Amino acid sequence: MMSDKNASSESWNVAGNAQKNIFEGNTAPIIKDTSGNVTINYANRESFLSGNPFKPPLPREGGLFGRKEDLERLHNLLQSGRNVCLVSGMGGVGKTELARFYAASEDCKTLFPGGVFYIDVRSGKDLAADLVVLTKYHFKGEIQHDLSPQQKLMACWDVWKRQTDKVLLILDDLSGLGKNVRQYLPPSDLVTVRLLMTSRETPDKPIPQELKLEVLLPSAARELLSSIIGRQRVDAELQETDKLCEELGYLPLALELVGYYLDDEDYQELSLSAMRVKLKEKVQHPSLSPEDVPMGMKATRGVQAAFDLSWDELTPQAKHLACVLGAFGDAAIHWGLVTAIYKILQGESFSEDNLKDRWLKSLRKLHLVRTVKTDIYNLHPLIRDYLGEQLKKHCQYSEIKQAFCDVFSNVARKVDQSIALETFNLIEPHLKKMIAWCEGNQDTQLAFSLNQLALLYYSQGRYEQAEPLYKQALELRKRLLGDNHPDVASSLNNLAGLYYSQGRYEQAEPLYKQALELRKRLLGDNHPDVASSLNNLAGLYSSQGRYEEAEPLYKQALELRKRLLGDNHPDVASSLNNLAGLYSSQGRYEEAEPLYKQALELRKRLLGDNHPNVATSLNNLAGLYDSQGRYEEAEPLYKQALELSKRLLGDNHPDVATSLNNLAGLYSSQGRYEQAEPLYKQALELSKRLLGDNHPDVATSLNNLAALYDSQGRYEEAEPLYKQALELSKRLLGDNHPNVATSLNNLAALYDSQGRYEEAEPLYKQALELIKRLLGDNHPDVATSLNNLAALYDSQGRYEEAEPLYKQALELRKRLLGDNHPNVASSLNNLAGLYDSQGRYEEAEPLYKQALELSKRLLGDNHPNVATSLNNLAGLYSSQGRYEEAEPLYKQALELRKRLLGDNHPNVATSLNNLAGLYYSQGRYEQAEPLYKQALQICEQTLGVAHPNSITIGGNYAQCLRRGR
The missing domain is CATH 1.10.8 (Helicase, Ruva Protein; domain 3)
Structure with missing residues (x-):
């Protein structure tokens, strides 16, 4: 029996002084002067032999957290063939602590039996003098007094070459010496020494053995x-x-x-x-x-104070850039936005080469700026705050702030509904910062920015954040411009669109009407904005099933656009597409097809073959063919739309996810489940990556994948996905939204399929009640819900409860959709099935025949629904023992299903089973047996051995084998 369980594919059209080195328990025998000359008191020989004035300070008590892998990497770097290793990172990230923990580790003691020595470079800049002291202390080497610092270093390294055991020398905090650090490095043939440096900056010439230390996990x-x-x-x-x-x-x-x-x-x-x-x-x-x-x-x-050390090393130009970066919000920063600010500040004198190659480079070297990927940079939260404070002190604070606001006002103008999550994340926090700075200026620009930020949230399905911003923009425009202004009409329209997306139709309608009335009064009846308002109101009525009210508005919008813009305009193509969509919803396929084709042709001519709107038209025409069962015509169009979207928008775009979803839906309808599943999964993964886990489109993808599993009898996999979709729809859209009703219905249908009738019934009733409350008693979805609840009762043998519901659904569909609609045929078929189950054959037969005739007239002779009607009528004749009439109908249904759906489709298995059942009833076991066998093989292959259909057919086959013997 056909059931409208509504689980089919759904389509939907961016650091201070270090510890001083001391002897432990001894009097320090070393006195260092600024010249680097050292006097050593050898009177206390024990002090010299047992003490180490260059001993690394002890690490913090309590252990080192989250640095196990960094310690291992450091150990491995120090074991490599090179004798220099650098640990770099921003101030406060723990470079010194890592070096101290390593120095105290058993790995270090084993690798460096000759000792570990530590010089705190930040406590004094004369590194040469420190090395001379260390050389004289540890090696008792004599270094001439009259040498230059560089010569003294070379002399020290010559003395160190006498060392036989490996030694580790730690130079802590070389920041400030980055440009000249290479003159302090030991020669490459000094193989017994490993030099470990820590620095807040990376030297101009990178050191291969560098460990870049990041913040903790x-x-x-x-x-x-x-x-x-x-x-x-x-x-x-x-x-x-x-x-x-x-x-x-x-x-x-x-x-x-x-x-x-x-x-x-x-x-x-x-x-x-x-x-x-x-x-x-x-x-x-x-x-x-x-x-x-x-x-x-x-x-x-x-x-x-740690950040001040890095700040003090910057040039004025680098500090200026740092202040500009400090103007941004709490998010990654696209370099193009930075250069846009500089173009405003510096005009024709602006040079990007200096800005990026010199000043940005210096910030990156000091780890004040982190590269995320090409042309995208980020700041540590505390660095961002620090730079924000520096910005407030800068002499150009006002100019930088104004330039920032100007740039993001321009960004706001480019916001549209197709923005991906990555782009959203790159601009949303900065737009909020701009609006916060501009709130003191209660002007029309602020209202516009509020509106665009709301649109940004709307594009991501974040409706709760969008609503107060749309309301602020509306209120501000009314206050500044008065109630009678085109911008006020735009705000009314936008707020209505938000309510429409949330299924809050009663709140949306008066706003759409106000916007339409206001535009007519201000702009006259003949204006493109009036056409847009007509189109939007028509879309609302269409969603509510108020087709008779929607059609004249769509036609008015189309006619107005043609008159104002000419026949050859993209908006005319949009109107043709919308009117076609209305006809398609009503099952008026013959009227819809030429309009879809006109829209496609017009878009190609105006926009070229390679345009996203062309992909949309291809997708819509494919959807029409899909609805008609014209799968061979639909598939190449879906594929063209997918390929075009990928080529134009890249693999990572919401429109690509839509195309994947639609193509998967086609394959699912054809029983090509193995091809459908990876596409549904790709669509789900792509939607999550682009839109985040919390978006209505993600709920749709979850629902579609669940429906696929449901069709295959993979109920354990389907159920959690249906539940996720339901929970997500409730959380994002509220408990009162048509999508929530859809999810309730789908979960109920799953339980129904499993015979879990007690769980299914309350969900079907909730869905029915919700649809009635949201859409009114007269809506096609109400008929669907009535039909599904009736089917549940039918399955339970509760015929007296099922019959009035089937009749209500049939009556409602006739009234709303007209006598000639595929859904009317479905209702006729279902009511006939009920009578058939009750043995009321005389009442069932004319209904089955009407359903068959109607399906043929509307969908053509070659449609899966026609095969279903043939099968059901044959079943009626078989039940009455009218085998000669039943057999040709079963064969026609089987042949049609094979031709439309392929040889390996569950519906083909159903036809084989039914024809075999006819032969079995006649005692024609030899003819029945191979058909049962084929049916069983198809079911087990497509649905699995545990599917109810596989079990039923397997039982029939076994019984036939027993009888045949």
């Missing part, structure tokens, strides 16, 4: 904080802990500072959520920039 950041304030305190506010770590950018120095602040006796009762509020000041807050670093820390500077 979230889990390691949490562990670091737990080690200071205690796990119990962290576990009590786990979510707040994770947010705190994220806001601190997982920077070890910041995490330690905040940890010790919270561990102070005055703040041990302070909640982590309250701490997050305090940290709105970021680097300005005392916890991050204390006057005195807590006693438990090995670091000697706060965050701001």
Whole structure:
């Protein structure tokens, strides 16, 4: 029995002083002067032999968090053939701590039996003098006093060549010496020495053995904080802990500072959520920039002081660029936006070469800016805050701020509904920053920007964020421009469109009407914006099944566009397409097809063969053929649309996901499940990647993949996907949305298929109630819901409850869609099936015949629905023992299904089983047996051995074999 379970494919049209080196338990025998000359007191020989004034400071107590792999990489780098290794990273990332932990490790002691020596370069810039002291101390070498610093270094390295055991020399914090660091490097033939350097910058000439240290992973950041304030305190506010770590950018120095602040006796009762509020000041807050670093820390500077060291090394031009970057919001930054700001600031004198090759390079060398990928850069959250503070102090603060606002006002103008998630993430936080800066100027530009930010959220399905912005824009425009202004009409239209997308039709309709009325009054009846309003209102009525109200509006819009814009205009193609869509919804396929073809032809002529709108038209025409069962005509069009979208928009675009979804739906309809599944999965994965996990299109993809599994009897795989789709639709669209009703219906149908009738019934009823409430009693979807609930009762033998529902569905479809519609044929067929099940053959036969005749007239002789009607009528004759009449109909249905769906389709298996059943009833076992066998093979191959159909046919086959013997 045919059932309208509505589970088919759905289509839908961007650092301070280090610890001083001291002897442990001895009097220091070394006194160093600024010339590098050293006097050594050898009177206390034991002091010299047992002490090490260049011993690395001890690492922090409590361990090193999240650096196991970095320690292993460092160890491997130091074992390579090169004698120099660099650990680089931004200030506060933990370079010194990593070096100290490594120096204290057993791996280090084993690899460097000759000893580990440490020079804190940041405590004094005279590295040559430090090396002379170390050479005289450890090797008792004599270095002449009258040599230049470079000559003294070479002399030191010559002395070090006498060393037989491997030695590690740590030069901590070489920042500031990046340009000249190579003059301090040991010669390559000094094989017993390994030089480990830490630096906030990367030298101009890269060092091959470089370990770039990044911030901690979230889990390691949490562990670091737990080690200071205690796990119990962290576990009590786990979510707040994770947010705190994220806001601190997982920077070890910041995490330690905040940890010790919270561990102070005055703040041990302070909640982590309250701490997050305090940290709105970021680097300005005392916890991050204390006057005195807590006693438990090995670091000697706060965050701001650490960043100041890098800032002080920048040229004025690099500082200016840093301030421009500090104007941006909390997101990655596209380089093109930076250059756009500079073009405003510098005009014709702007040179991108200097900006990128010199000043940006210097920021990257100091790890103040991180490269995400080509032309996209990011800032650490605390660096961003620090640069924002520097911007406020800059003499060009006002000019930079204005240029930033001008650039993003222009960006706002280019926002449309097709923006991908990656682009959204690149502009949304910056647009918000621009709007926040402009809120003091309550002008039309602000209203426009609010509207465009709302559109940006709308494009991502983030309707709750879009609504208040659309309302702000509307209110501001009314206040500035008065109630009677075209921009007010635009705002009304946009807010109506949002409500429409949310299924809030009762709220959308009066706004669309207000916008239409206002445009007519202000612009006259003959204006393109009036045509747009007519089109939008028609679309609303069409979605509500109010086809008689929608059609004249679509026609008015088409006629108006032709008159105003001429027959050859893209908007005319859009109107043709929309009217065709209306006819298609009504089953008026013969009227829809020429309009779809006209729209396609017009778009090709106006826009060229290679345009996204051409792909849309190809897709729509394919969808029409798909609905008619003209699969051979639909498939090449779907493929062309997919190929065109990929070529024009790239593989990663929502339109590509739509095309994949539609082609998969075609294959699913044909029973080509193995080809459909990977396409559905690609569409789902692409939608998630482009739009995020929380988007209505993702819910649609989940639903479609679930429906595929449902069709194959893979119920355990289908159920969680249907539930995810339902939950996601509820969360994004609210409990009262047509998509929620669709999901309820689909989940109910799954339970129905499994015989889980008690679970299915309340879901069918919820779907029916919701559709009625949202769309009114007179809507095609209400008829579908009535039909499905009736089918459930029918399956349970609850015929008295099923019959009135089937009749209501039939009556409603006739009234809404007319007597000549495929859904009317489906209702006739279902009601006939009910009578057939009850043995009311005289009532069933004329209905089956009407359904067959109607399907042939509407869909042509070659359509799967025609095969279904032939099969059902044959079944009726078979039940009455009218075998001679039944056999040719079963054969016609079988032949038609093979021709349309291929030899290996579940419906072909159904026909084979039914024809075999006819032969079995007549005792023609030899003819029945091979048909049952074929049917079983097809079912097991396409649906699996555990599918109910496979089990049923297998039972029939076994019984036939027994009888045949």
